[in-house]
Amino acid sequence: xxxxxxxxxxxxxxxxxxxxxxxxxxxxxxxxxxxxxxxxxxxxxxxxxxxxxxxxxxxxxxxxxxxxxxxxxxxxxxxxxxxxxxxxxxxxxxxxxxxxxxxxxxxxxxxxxxxxxxxxxxxxxxxxxxxxxxxxxxxxxxxxxxxxxxxxxxxxxxxxxxxxxxxxxxxxxxxxxxxxxxxxxxxxxxxxxxxxxxxxxxxxxxxxxxxxxxxxxxxxxxxxxxxxxxxxxxxx
Numbered sequence: 001x002x003x004x005x006x007x008x009x010x011x012x013x014x015x016x017x018x019x020x021x022x023x024x025x026x027x028x029x030x031x032x033x034x035x036x037x038x039x040x041x042x043x044x045x046x047x048x049x050x051x052x053x054x055x056x057x058x059x060x061x062x063x064x065x066x067x068x069x070x071x072x073x074x075x076x077x078x079x080x081x082x083x084x085x086x087x088x089x090x091x092x093x094x095x096x097x098x099x100x101x102x103x104x105x106x107x108x109x110x111x112x113x114x115x116x117x118x119x120x121x122x123x124x125x126x127x128x129x130x131x132x133x134x135x136x137x138x139x140x141x142x143x144x145x146x147x148x149x150x151x152x153x154x155x156x157x158x159x160x161x162x163x164x165x166x167x168x169x170x171x172x173x174x175x176x177x178x179x180x181x182x183x184x185x186x187x188x189x190x191x192x193x194x195x196x197x198x199x200x201x202x203x204x205x206x207x208x209x210x211x212x213x214x215x216x217x218x219x220x221x222x223x224x225x226x227x228x229x230x231x232x233x234x235x236x
Contacts, residue, residue, distance in 0.1 A: 040087040047080040071211030076115035081204040088198040090236035092187035097180035098228040099129030115207040116175035125179045131226025133218040140212030144178040153199040158188040
């Protein structure tokens with residue numbers, strides 16, 4: 001009988017140890033959330049390898065500037081900017097003139113005729129430089145206009161919006177000029193919309209319009225245009 005009681009006492013001790021172990025087990029667990037947000041990779045291409053060619057212009061064409069305008073109009077040329085991303089993205093582009101010191105500043109007396117509206121573009125920040133003539137005279141200026149009516153996003157019609165304050169506010173337009181100091185971001189929107197939209201591929205038809213000073217200013221030597229600007233993508 002004494003041996004039986006001792007056994008019970010031993011079992012009681014074992015039970016107490018088990019209960020103590022349960023009491024010290026962890027009552028909390030840590031949840032971790034990890035991940036990485038990676039911007040989509042986007043690239044730009046320009047048709048015709050980025051060259052807008054006016055070819056050979058006879059000096060007789062620029063002999064006299066039109067009345068009231070110091071720039072002889074050479075008309076508009078077309079080039080297309082395509083932005084392609086590996087995932088749907090909100091992306092815009094801006095431009096800076098690499099020949100800014102050669103531009104004839106646009107004004108009421110030195111303007112470029114708009115290739116879309118036909119109006120006179122006299123805004124100085126729309127003008128990009130064409131280089132210098134052999135006598136160091138500024139050759140002229142050109143403008144860059146986005147043709148919103150033919151802009152597309154993912155093969156569908158799109159609108160065009162632009163911001164001059166780093167994307168804080170947006171405005172839309174049917175003929176959106178780029179500016180020469182990289183201050184303007186241009187991108188696509190829904191048709192009739194006023195905010196940027198996501199896309200994987202967007203095509204922006206650009207119209208380049210040039211005007212040059214007359215031969216009385218540039219001289220009669222051969223003149224070579226040297227317009228050069230950089231287009232940069234901006235994540236929105």
